[in-house]
Amino acid sequence: MFEDNSPKTSLSELGEFGLIDHLTRFVEIYQPSTLKGIGDDAAVINHKDEATVVTTDMLVEGVHFDLAYMPLKHLGYKAVMVNLSDVYAMNAEATQITVSIAASNRFPVEALEELYAGITLAAKTYKIDVIGGDTTSSTSGLVISITALGKVNPEKITSRDGAKPNDLLVVTGDLGAAYMGLQVLEREKQVFKVNPNAQPDLEPYSYLVERQLKPEARKDIPGLLAALEVQPTSMIDISDGLSSEVIHLCKSSKVGANIFEEKIPLDPAVISVCEEFNIDSTTIALNGGEDYELLFTVDQKDFDKIKANPNLTVVGHITEEREGMHLVTRGNQKIPIKAQGWNSFDDANEED
Amino acid sequence: MFEDNSPKTSLSELGEFGLIDHLTRFVEIYQPSTLKGIGDDAAVINHKDEATVVTTDMLVEGVHFDLAYMPLKHLGYKAVMVNLSDVYAMNAEATQITVSIAASNRFPVEALEELYAGITLAAKTYKIDVIGGDTTSSTSGLVISITALGKVNPEKITSRDGAKPNDLLVVTGDLGAAYMGLQVLEREKQVFKVNPNAQPDLEPYSYLVERQLKPEARKDIPGLLAALEVQPTSMIDISDGLSSEVIHLCKSSKVGANIFEEKIPLDPAVISVCEEFNIDSTTIALNGGEDYELLFTVDQKDFDKIKANPNLTVVGHITEEREGMHLVTRGNQKIPIKAQGWNSFDDANEED
Numbered sequence: 001m002f003e004d005n006s007p008k009t010s011l012s013e014l015g016e017f018g019l020i021d022h023l024t025r026f027v028e029i030y031q032p033s034t035l036k037g038i039g040d041d042a043a044v045i046n047h048k049d050e051a052t053v054v055t056t057d058m059l060v061e062g063v064h065f066d067l068a069y070m071p072l073k074h075l076g077y078k079a080v081m082v083n084l085s086d087v088y089a090m091n092a093e094a095t096q097i098t099v100s101i102a103a104s105n106r107f108p109v110e111a112l113e114e115l116y117a118g119i120t121l122a123a124k125t126y127k128i129d130v131i132g133g134d135t136t137s138s139t140s141g142l143v144i145s146i147t148a149l150g151k152v153n154p155e156k157i158t159s160r161d162g163a164k165p166n167d168l169l170v171v172t173g174d175l176g177a178a179y180m181g182l183q184v185l186e187r188e189k190q191v192f193k194v195n196p197n198a199q200p201d202l203e204p205y206s207y208l209v210e211r212q213l214k215p216e217a218r219k220d221i222p223g224l225l226a227a228l229e230v231q232p233t234s235m236i237d238i239s240d241g242l243s244s245e246v247i248h249l250c251k252s253s254k255v256g257a258n259i260f261e262e263k264i265p266l267d268p269a270v271i272s273v274c275e276e277f278n279i280d281s282t283t284i285a286l287n288g289g290e291d292y293e294l295l296f297t298v299d300q301k302d303f304d305k306i307k308a309n310p311n312l313t314v315v316g317h318i319t320e321e322r323e324g325m326h327l328v329t330r331g332n333q334k335i336p337i338k339a340q341g342w343n344s345f346d347d348a349n350e351e352d
Numbered sequence: 353m354f355e356d357n358s359p360k361t362s363l364s365e366l367g368e369f370g371l372i373d374h375l376t377r378f379v380e381i382y383q384p385s386t387l388k389g390i391g392d393d394a395a396v397i398n399h400k401d402e403a404t405v406v407t408t409d410m411l412v413e414g415v416h417f418d419l420a421y422m423p424l425k426h427l428g429y430k431a432v433m434v435n436l437s438d439v440y441a442m443n444a445e446a447t448q449i450t451v452s453i454a455a456s457n458r459f460p461v462e463a464l465e466e467l468y469a470g471i472t473l474a475a476k477t478y479k480i481d482v483i484g485g486d487t488t489s490s491t492s493g494l495v496i497s498i499t500a501l502g503k504v505n506p507e508k509i510t511s512r513d514g515a516k517p518n519d520l521l522v523v524t525g526d527l528g529a530a531y532m533g534l535q536v537l538e539r540e541k542q543v544f545k546v547n548p549n550a551q552p553d554l555e556p557y558s559y560l561v562e563r564q565l566k567p568e569a570r571k572d573i574p575g576l577l578a579a580l581e582v583q584p585t586s587m588i589d590i591s592d593g594l595s596s597e598v599i600h601l602c603k604s605s606k607v608g609a610n611i612f613e614e615k616i617p618l619d620p621a622v623i624s625v626c627e628e629f630n631i632d633s634t635t636i637a638l639n640g641g642e643d644y645e646l647l648f649t650v651d652q653k654d655f656d657k658i659k660a661n662p663n664l665t666v667v668g669h670i671t672e673e674r675e676g677m678h679l680v681t682r683g684n685q686k687i688p689i690k691a692q693g694w695n696s697f698d699d700a701n702e703e704d
Contacts, residue, residue: 035403039604040511041441041589042407042502051387052404055394056484056499058452062491089393100410100497132408138495139414145452145486145497147408150394159392237393252391 008108011137019109020135023116030127031095033151043131045096045149051157053150055086061141069185072111074213075144076118082239083148084126084217085292089237090159091222092152096131097123100145102138115144126219156226158235158296160252167233167297167318169257172218172311174265175242176281179288180273181205181212207269215292220311228305235296241287242315244339245295246325253297256323259316259337261330286327286337360460363489371461372487375468382479383447385503395483397448397501403509405502407438413493421537424463426565427496428470434591435500436478436569437644441589442511443574444504448483449475452497454490467496478571508578510587510648515605519585519649521668522658524570526617527594528633531640532625533557533564559621567644572663580657587648593639594667596691597647598677605649608675611668611689613682638679638689 014022024038036044045052059065059079067075080097087094099119103112112135123130128148188200202209218237225232234253236245242264250257264285274281297318298306306312316328325337366374376390388396397404411417411431419427432449439446451471455464464487475482480500540552554561570589577584586605588597594616602609616637626633649670650658658664668680677689 035506036509036511040513041438041587042405042444042500044403044405044442044504044506044509046403046506051396051398052501053394053396054448054450054484054499054501056450056452056486056497058454058486058488058495058497060454060488060490060495063454063489086393090396092394096406098406098408098499100408102410102412102415102495132406134408134410134497136410136412137415138412138493140492141490143410143412143454143490143495143497145408145410145495147406147450147499148394149404149406152396154387154396154398157388157396159388161392235393 008110010108011103011105011112014109016135019112022109023112023135024130026120027130028124029129031129033095034129034131037129037131038133043096043098045131047095047151050151051154053087053090053092053152054147055083056145056147057082057086058143058145060143068189070213072114073118073121076115077122077214079144079146080119080122080126081215081217081292083146084128084219085237085239087148087150088218088221089235089294090150090152091156091225091232091235092150093222094126094128094148094150094219096129096149098147099130099133101133101135102143104138104140104142107142126217156231158232160234160236160249163234163249163253163255163297163318165255165318165320166300168300168303168314169246169259169316169318170296170298170306171238171242171265171293171313171315172221173291173293174267174270175238175285175291175293176270176288177208177211177267178215178290179284180270180277181208181210182290183277184208184273185212205269205273207267208273212290215290217292218294221294224309224311228309230298230302230305232296232298235294238291238293238295239289241289242295243286243337246337247339249295249297250325254321256319256321257316257325258319258328259326260328263313263315265313360462362460363455363457366461368487371464374461375464375487376482378472379482380476381481383481385447386481386483389481389483390485395448395450397483399447399503402503403506405439405442405444405504406499407435408497408499409434409438410495410497412495420541422565424466425470425473428467429474429566431496431498432471432474432478433567433569433644435498436480436571437589437591439500439502440570440574441587441646442502442504443508443577443584443587444502445574446478446480446500446502446571448481448501450499451482451485453485453487454495456490456492456494459494478569508583510584512586512588512601512604515586515601515607515649515670517607517670517672518652519670520652520655520666521598521609521611521670522648522650523590523594523617523645523665523667524573524663525643525645526619526622527590527637527643527645528622528640529560529563529619530567530642531636532622532629533560533562534642535629536560536625537564557621557625559619560625564642567642569644570646573646576661576663580661582650582654582657584648584650587646590643590645590647591641593641594647595638595689598689599691601647601649602677606673608671608673609668609677610671610680611678612680615665615667617665
């Protein structure tokens, strides 16, 4: 984890308050709605006429990340993205986060500085304010819990339950790259175990690895939709794979859906690495997860507004609930969609 | 931890989404400002003309709690109180929480139900809404991260930095009981280790044990202050002991303080158990922590409004910064106040 031999500072040297002051010393305030940030019992924000969006996600070492190939700075960045993605999925603007970290004494202060560097880079890039948090010790691994806040005009909120039959199903960006990036990194980890002197050549996989290690949340989409004058009828972020999210959206909206295999947006790098790994790329796009793209539905009358946009792909449409949820294959077969997404309680994911 | 022999359900049987649905099935909405609770990418709240207060705290097994004597239901309740206390310390009304839990597979579903029962009891008692969260596996112990939200008229916000020389220092309730409750429980744990058949008689210590295991946050104080027409000049919650909080408040406000030993409010049960343990009760009140009372300052002109209230005790006054922070003993000696509060990174607190 730490390759240099410079002296390390133990967490107990700084103490809890000293550590928080130290880690947050580069925190800046970008949002006028932040009335009071770090340093009191609580932060104070004021979104005035707009509603406040709140979401939270927890990342646990050995379950959600592996420090063998996830640099701490990237982890901090990604932990913020996971949360911002949920804010954007409400058609909202992300504005603030709180950051809680539990770390054992095997992490020196320098490690938490790296983690915080990723968090503050994300905050700077996305113009969100770190307004609070907690930093504490743990008896074993690293746990990061982030809560993100955002603001939205109450009339623009998009929830999961508004999709109607005949609405179009739209996906942003492309799918499956983050999962295949993870497969590439896992393979390199195994090679490294056998031969620690092997120099991995990740260059051909740079897009995939970047999607896994440094995902970006779709901050641009709420603004793009506003500019296109499109109000989605429902929206969800794609964190667990397209299948899982389509199921969530359809169940909440009490509708069915058809997704067309040939329409699913795949980057050429995903197609070629899937061939290399001998995996079906559609399966990866449906079940891979961690893409942090958005899935939304729009009324058919909005098709002309979105059809030419390179960020948006119509992948199918909403049906009556009784018709169920199906993938229509290239061979025109209808296959029921099942969730095979991420389940952190699945024993197969346990590392202990 | 589980004394009955009824069948237990493993976390992986329900899966992540099933588990969240299962645990949150008794969640109710009390606050009109909660526009959207659990079940979407994010919750939506709207405090309209009032500002939103945000605070977060993380509790880690083996660091902040020991399941040997902390029942899971109490732990859930306490985890909420720790956060609400920070909201009340801003002179705000607590309105919503998010709850993130990481638990290893050694916890069956029934254990998390107990934890959630404590959380929902706290929510019901304090009329706050559980609007979101995350439930995930961990590779070792139990971690609970709660973010609390509240609302406050921006003119009524009390921060730590408003105390002025000659202001009065006021404490709510009494101090030291939670810490002595912990000492009693620790002693019983040692007795139990030697003789597992020993039946502890905790009755004489019921107030102390309850303050440790089921603390209550001072929801009543913002309302009481409004009724008394008192606007505190500063406020902080007493989570780490009076010394530590006085230091935080004085440093933020750039002032000094004198606290009078004879004025510190102690319950008779604290005095008697301190004698039994041969510990100085003033030391416990200053450094014990976990009382979740409030410390605030008021202008001297407000003295008549607060002097007769049984919930409020004037323990000292604010001085110029250069005069420093002192305890004035019963013998009229001035002793500098030092922080000896809780530091979770202190090696002595590590259990691994």
